[in-house]
Structures are given as C-alpha cells and as structure tokens.
Amino acid sequence: MLTMKKMIAEAIVERLSAALSVEDVERMLEYPPDAKMGDLALPCFKLSKILRNAPVKIAASIAEGFSVPCVDRAEAVNGYLNIFLSPEYLAKAVLPEVLEKGDAYGAPDLGKGKTVVLDYSSPNVAKPFHIGHLGTTVIGHSLKKLHEFAGYKCVGINYLGDWGTQFGKLITAYRLWGNRESIEAGGIDALVDLYVRINNAISGNEAEGIPANPALADEARAEFLKMEQGDEENLAIWRWFVDLSLAEYKKTYDQLGIEFDSYKGESFYTDKMPAEVQKLRDAGLLKIDDGASIVDLEEYGMPPCLILKRDGSTLYPTRDIAAAVYRKNTYDFDKAIYVTSAGQSLHFAQWFKVVELMGYDFADKLVHVPYGTVSINGAKLATRTGNVILLRDLFSLAIEKVAAIMEEKNPNLADKEKIAEAVGVGAIVFYYLSNNRIRDINFVMEDALSFDGNTGPYVQYTYARTCSVLSKAEFDASAPLSLSTPEEIELLKTLSCFEETVREAIDTYEPSVITRYILDVAGAFNRFYHNCTILGAEDSAVKNTRLALTAAAKTVLGNAFSLICLAKTEKI
Numbered sequence: 001m002l003t004m005k006k007m008i009a010e011a012i013v014e015r016l017s018a019a020l021s022v023e024d025v026e027r028m029l030e031y032p033p034d035a036k037m038g039d040l041a042l043p044c045f046k047l048s049k050i051l052r053n054a055p056v057k058i059a060a061s062i063a064e065g066f067s068v069p070c071v072d073r074a075e076a077v078n079g080y081l082n083i084f085l086s087p088e089y090l091a092k093a094v095l096p097e098v099l100e101k102g103d104a105y106g107a108p109d110l111g112k113g114k115t116v117v118l119d120y121s122s123p124n125v126a127k128p129f130h131i132g133h134l135g136t137t138v139i140g141h142s143l144k145k146l147h148e149f150a151g152y153k154c155v156g157i158n159y160l161g162d163w164g165t166q167f168g169k170l171i172t173a174y175r176l177w178g179n180r181e182s183i184e185a186g187g188i189d190a191l192v193d194l195y196v197r198i199n200n201a202i203s204g205n206e207a208e209g210i211p212a213n214p215a216l217a218d219e220a221r222a223e224f225l226k227m228e229q230g231d232e233e234n235l236a237i238w239r240w241f242v243d244l245s246l247a248e249y250k251k252t253y254d255q256l257g258i259e260f261d262s263y264k265g266e267s268f269y270t271d272k273m274p275a276e277v278q279k280l281r282d283a284g285l286l287k288i289d290d291g292a293s294i295v296d297l298e299e300y301g302m303p304p305c306l307i308l309k310r311d312g313s314t315l316y317p318t319r320d321i322a323a324a325v326y327r328k329n330t331y332d333f334d335k336a337i338y339v340t341s342a343g344q345s346l347h348f349a350q351w352f353k354v355v356e357l358m359g360y361d362f363a364d365k366l367v368h369v370p371y372g373t374v375s376i377n378g379a380k381l382a383t384r385t386g387n388v389i390l391l392r393d394l395f396s397l398a399i400e401k402v403a404a405i406m407e408e409k410n411p412n413l414a415d416k417e418k419i420a421e422a423v424g425v426g427a428i429v430f431y432y433l434s435n436n437r438i439r440d441i442n443f444v445m446e447d448a449l450s451f452d453g454n455t456g457p458y459v460q461y462t463y464a465r466t467c468s469v470l471s472k473a474e475f476d477a478s479a480p481l482s483l484s485t486p487e488e489i490e491l492l493k494t495l496s497c498f499e500e501t502v503r504e505a506i507d508t509y510e511p512s513v514i515t516r517y518i519l520d521v522a523g524a525f526n527r528f529y530h531n532c533t534i535l536g537a538e539d540s541a542v543k544n545t546r547l548a549l550t551a552a553a554k555t556v557l558g559n560a561f562s563l564i565c566l567a568k569t570e571k572i
C-alpha cells in the first residue's frame with residue numbers, strides 16, 4: 001500500500017501545483033470507514049487553506065481525469081476525493097511483489113547504517129521471573145524484531161539486576177540455612193526461599209512467631225560490602241547465584257525464541273560510575289541534601305534524582321547513567337530504547353534529564369517505552385514476596401490446556417508436544433500484545449486460549465491452514481494473475497498495508513499494531529477461504545491465482561508472526 005499511496009500522493013501533488021510535499025499528502029490520505037467511500041480518501045478541507053479554495057472544488061478538480069496505474073477511479077463527494085484501487089494493479093503488481101520478496105516483504109527501509117540498543121527483560125537475579133516480566137520481555141523483543149526488519153543493526157541487552165544489598169542478604173542466608181546440594185537442586189526457587197526467609201528473619205513475622213532480628217541486616221550489609229571490595233569467596237557464591245538464575249531465565253527465553261546480544265548487568269557498571277559522579281560534581285550539578293548527593297530537578301517539575309546515598313553508595317539512576325555512557329561509547333547508538341513498567345517512568349524521565357544537563361549529546365536519543373500492569377482474573381500480582389505467578393507456570397498451564405484441546409481436535413497430529421508448546425506460549429504472547437501496551441491488562445486464560453476468538457491459536461491455526469492448502473497443490477507465480485471476487489481483492493488490499501503497518505508500529509513503539517494487523521489478515525484470509533474455492537476451482541487460472549494469494553497470505557502472516565515472538569505453526 002505504501003508505494004500505491006505514494007503514487008497516488010505524487011499524482012495529487014502534480015495536479016495541485018501548490019507548495020505541498022508528497023509526504024504531506026500521504027499523511028492526509030485516510031482509510032474510509034466504509035468501502036463504498038473508496039479504499040483511500042483525501043479530505044480536501046485540509047487543503048482549502050493552502051489552496052484558498054473550497055473543498056468541494058478542490059476534490060472535483062483533482063477527480064477530473066485523475067489517472068494513476070493503481071487507481072481504478074476517483075470520485076469527488078462532499079469535499080472528499082474518494083479513491084478506488086484497481087484490482088488489475090493489485091493482481092499484477094502487488095501480488096507478484098509479495099511472492100517475490102517473501103521474507104523481506106513489508107520491510108521498511110528505515111534503519112540502514114543505524115544502530116538501536118534495546119534494554120529489556122532485565123530481571124533481578126535470584127528473584128523469580130514472574131508475569132510482570134512478560135511485558136518488558138515480549139514488547140522489548142518485538143521492538144527489536146521490528147527494528148531489525150526495518151534494517152537497523154540491533155543490540156538486545158539484558159541488563160540483569162545482578163548487584164545490590166540483596167546479595168548480602170542471600171549470602172548471609174545461604175551460610176545460615178543453605179547448602180550447595182539443596183541450592184543446586186532447587187535452583188532459583190531455593191534462592192527465593194532463602195531470600196524470603198532472611199527478610200522474615202530481619203523484620204520478624206508475628207503470625208509465625210518470629211521475632212525481628214535487625215542484626216542480621218547489618219550482617220547482610222557487611223557481606224555485600226565485602227563483595228564490593230572484591231572478596232573472592234563472596235563473589236564466587238554471587239557468580240554461582242547469577243548463573244543459576246540465568247539458566248532458569250533462559251528456559252523461558254528459549255520458549256519465546258528470544259536471544260540477547262549482551263547480558264551485561266548492573267554489576268558491570270560498578271567501576272564506571274565514579275567517573276560520571278565526578279563529571280556531575282565538576283559540572284556543579286550535585287547538591288548535598290541531608291548527606292545524600294542529588295541533582296535538583298525542581299525546575300523541570302520533577303523530584304531530585306538521587307546519585308549517592310548518605311554512605312556514599314551509588315543508586316539505580318547512577319548506574320543507568322554510567323551504562324548509557326558505556327553503551328554510547330561501545331555501540332554508538334542512534335537510539336537507545338528501555339522497556340519497563342510505567343512505574344519506572346519517573347526514574348527514566350529523571351536520569352534522561354540528568355544526562356542532558358551533563359551535556360551528553362545522546363540525551364535526545366534515549367527512549368523510555370512504558371507498559372501497564374498485569375493481573376490475572378482480577379487479582380493483582382504481588383512482587384516482593386515469594387507468592388507470585390511465575391511466567392514458566394503460566395506457560396506450562398497454557399501448554400497443558402492447549403495439549404488437551406488438541407488431543408480432542410486432532411489426536412493423530414505428529415509432534416504434538418512441540419506444537420502445543422508453540423500454541424500455548426503463543427496464546428499468552430498474542431493475548432498480551434493485543435492490547436495497547438500502556439493499558440493495564442487482566443489476564444483471562446480461557447479467552448487467551450480460545451481457538452475461535454481474536455487469539456493466538458486462531459491466527460496460528462489460520463497460518464497452518466495456508467500451509468495445508470499449499471501442501472496440496474503447486475502454482476505458477478509467472479502465469480497471469482487476475483482477481484475475480486471481492487474476497488480476493490479485500491485480502492490483497494489488506495496484505496498491501498503491511499509495510500505501513502510496520503512503520504506505524506516502529507513509530508509508536510507499539511507491537512499491538514502488528515497483532516491487530518495479523519487479525520485483519522487472518523480475517524480477510526478466512527473470508528476468502530470460506531467463500532472462494534481454491535483447490536477445487538474449475539478454471540485453472542482462477543485456481544492458480546487463489547493459490548498465489550494463499551501463498552502471499554502465508555508470507556505476510558509469517559513475517560508478522562516473527563515480529564511479535566509468535567511461532568509459525570505449519571500444522572495444528
């Protein structure tokens with residue numbers, strides 16, 4: 001559609017002989033809500049000021065004799081120019097283009113020579129990977145895929161929360177109550193147990209009759225201080241905890257098909273912070289407030305950004321500033337994207353401002369992409385206790401339920417387990433990404449898993465349907481293609497919108513644009529499938545075109561699936 005839109009915009013500009021760019025007109029073109037009003041429409045009131053003419057007259061003057069290869073006809077109605085695309089052009093130009101470009105169809109040419117760094121997922125080590133991490137993980141990875149598709153060089157960074165006083169607590173707890181075997185066997189769960197236990201011991205738990213023991217907190221702090229000073233024994237335990245946690249996270253990443261280019265976590269930046277703190281001090285930006293060092297941001301309507309605690313230790317923003325400088329020096333990014341819950345929006349706004357005040361020229365290349373909260377069937381998820389819904393449990397449950405549905409629907413399917421995994425995980429991902437990211441989501445499992453609704457299983461099933469049709473017959477892409485029914489035309493028009501959909505998703509950092517588009521394609525394909533005989537078509541040219549259309553739908557669905565971590569399921 002993008003090239004068609006461009007052709008149309010060029011022709012309009014040519015007719016207007018006004019100081020308007022093709023891009024201006026492209027932006028003005030709308031998709032009418034009703035097909036009777038055309039495939040595209042130009043609301044001419046938007047031009048009346050520039051052209052000093054009435055919209056009705058402008059529309060009429062463009063419509064008269066309007067001729068572009070991709071346009072069937074243009075009508076002037078009530079100050080609108082309604083444009084109807086040419087089915088011949090769709091069949092002869094768009095369809096072959098989809099088939100020819102294949103995996104690359106729909107890729108906008110935006111990022112050549114540019115680098116994007118994406119910071120996402122980034123769990124806090126030794127804490128469980130819970131449903132709250134779903135957002136940063138799948139939105140972050142989708143944004144990476146979208147940028148890669150558009151030609152950017154992408155660096156996916158998992159900025160592990162692998163440093164901080166919690167490790168002092170864990171080491172203390174481990175020495176008190178743990179042993180190597182039980183931790184090896186229990187993995188991250190055993191670490192979580194230790195963490196919960198020591199927190200309970202420090203603050204006491206009346207219900208369980210545990211008295212508070214603040215001395216343990218001092219002990220924990222001392223252990224962490226030892227780590228900071230390079231104590232090898234503590235560092236070895238810490239490294240082991242990090243590895244154990246990573247091994248667990250990687251299981252979830254594997255299920256999602258996610259890989260990171262870097263796992264440099266918070267610990268990596270410990271020795272990179274003093275230089276930034278010094279720079280802040282030299283620039284006169286640091287203020288001492290109650291013993292702590294802060295950057296005052298009152299002028300910008302924000303609370304101060306905390307740089308050093310009273311005891312001189314660094315904080316979350318300090319580390320983010322040092323990490324951003326390191327990443328700029330290492331990757332020379334054109335854009336650095338951070339995906340976190342909206343709860344961290346202030347944190348990012350604050351340190352982005354500090355980076356700007358420090359005079360770093362990359363300050364305007366930092367982008368925070370926030371997302372809303374997740375609850376399950378109405379229940380908000382706790383995060384600070386051991387009582388959370390783990391992502392792996394959510395996935396297992398979905399996989400189990402899908403396996404049961406498949407057992408009923410298609411018991412003889414080969415490779416059942418793998419497919420159930422792809423569909424179960426896909427269902428969660430698709431459901432999650434169907435919403436605008438900033439919206440708070442209430443997860444209803446039955447809705448996510450339904451094969452009939454606007455769900456992952458439904459679109460994956462549609463993809464499998466295209467594969468099944470194509471496995472039964474061959475087609476000749478070089479034979480003349482022509483469309484004969486409204487369903488064929490509608491499907492191809494929908495496919496032609498892929499590239500601009502990808503652009504929109506990138507511009508707005510919004511993977512839900514892609515999920516919605518996938519539903520449009522699946523809907524258009526299924527209407528075509530139900531109303532147009534494909535394999536049994538009597539006319540061989542019609543059959544050939546319909547097979548080509550099926551292949552084009554498969555290509556676009558597959559390309560779009562890759563953008564949102566959805567597995568391409570050839571059979572379900």
Ligand code: ARG
Nearest residue numbers: 119122123124159161320340
């Ligand atoms: N580890 C943090 C958390 O779980 C998220 C890190 C986000 N990235 C960043 N550069 N601050 O809350």
